[in-house]
Amino acid sequence: MTQHNFILLGPPGAGKGTQAEALVEKFGIVHISTGDMLREAVAKGTELGRQAQQYMDAGKLVPDDLVIGIVRERVQEPDCKRGFLLDGFPRTLKQAEALSALVEELHLAKPCVINIIVDDEEIMRRLSGRRMCRQCNAIFHVASDNVDVGDKCPICGGEIYQRPDDRKEAIAERLRVYHEQTDPLIPYYADRGQLVSVPGEGSISEVRQRMLQGIKCSD
Numbered sequence: 001m002t003q004h005n006f007i008l009l010g011p012p013g014a015g016k017g018t019q020a021e022a023l024v025e026k027f028g029i030v031h032i033s034t035g036d037m038l039r040e041a042v043a044k045g046t047e048l049g050r051q052a053q054q055y056m057d058a059g060k061l062v063p064d065d066l067v068i069g070i071v072r073e074r075v076q077e078p079d080c081k082r083g084f085l086l087d088g089f090p091r092t093l094k095q096a097e098a099l100s101a102l103v104e105e106l107h108l109a110k111p112c113v114i115n116i117i118v119d120d121e122e123i124m125r126r127l128s129g130r131r132m133c134r135q136c137n138a139i140f141h142v143a144s145d146n147v148d149v150g151d152k153c154p155i156c157g158g159e160i161y162q163r164p165d166d167r168k169e170a171i172a173e174r175l176r177v178y179h180e181q182t183d184p185l186i187p188y189y190a191d192r193g194q195l196v197s198v199p200g201e202g203s204i205s206e207v208r209q210r211m212l213q214g215i216k217c218s219d
């Protein structure tokens with residue numbers, strides 16, 4: 001069985017979660033969002049969630065060892081046999097190096113890295129207007145989806161909420177941290193011939209088309 005693995009790279013709000021579904025459906029692979037896994041741990045009040053919450057709410061990164069540990073376990077689960085899409089991981093050089101070592105150790109297919117490019121001003125607009133469903137994790141925007149905090153999710157009826165890290169100060173901090181710690185991954189993957197860069201502005205379907213056209217590197 002051919003395995004297809006992908007990494008979605010890009011600043012907070014670039015549209016990684018929004019675009020993930022297209023790849024997951026096309027290749028029949030598993031969507032692994034470290035942000036969703038950490039938020040779930042926080043909601044359940046687990047030890048991992050307790051350790052992660054203060055970093056997340058402030059827009060800081062959770063310590064590398066915690067995140068590397070959860071990804072290491074998750075990619076070895078049986079549903080990842082056909083492949084996986086990592087959304088929000090890796091975010092530091094240490095995480096990228098740990099993932100490269102894991103790919104070698106477990107003889108996994110080398111991931112194709114899709115870098116979604118969006119400027120900081122557009123990120124601020126997108127994230128300050130983002131709303132999410134607490135139940136199914138669907139993503140909406142107040143300007144285009146007619147959905148706001150306290151409404152019911154149009155997909156599953158769950159509660160619509162705003163993420164604590166989508167407050168303006170936390171968004172600014174996430175962007176700062178992104179440029180400092182995650183930008184270096186772009187040359188890291190470019191040097192290894194794994195990087196495809198896609199402009200992330202335009203409609204959601206335009207970005208999806210560009211992304212699907214760009215991923216020939218996974219063959």
Ligand code: AP5
Nearest residue numbers: 012013014015016017018034035056062088126130140204
């Ligand atoms: P995480 O959940 O991964 O957040 P993020 O990377 O900051 O990304 P987002 O989910 O905010 O954005 P997205 O790119 O998925 O955009 P979306 O599709 O929603 O991480 C949260 C926190 O967890 C981190 O800050 C950190 O603390 C911790 N964490 C997670 N992973 C970690 C790791 N590896 N190491 C350490 N800590 C980690 O879209 C955004 C909005 O824009 C939506 O409203 C959407 O409708 C809209 N939109 C999307 N596309 C378009 C378009 N083309 N045009 C117009 N609007 C659009």
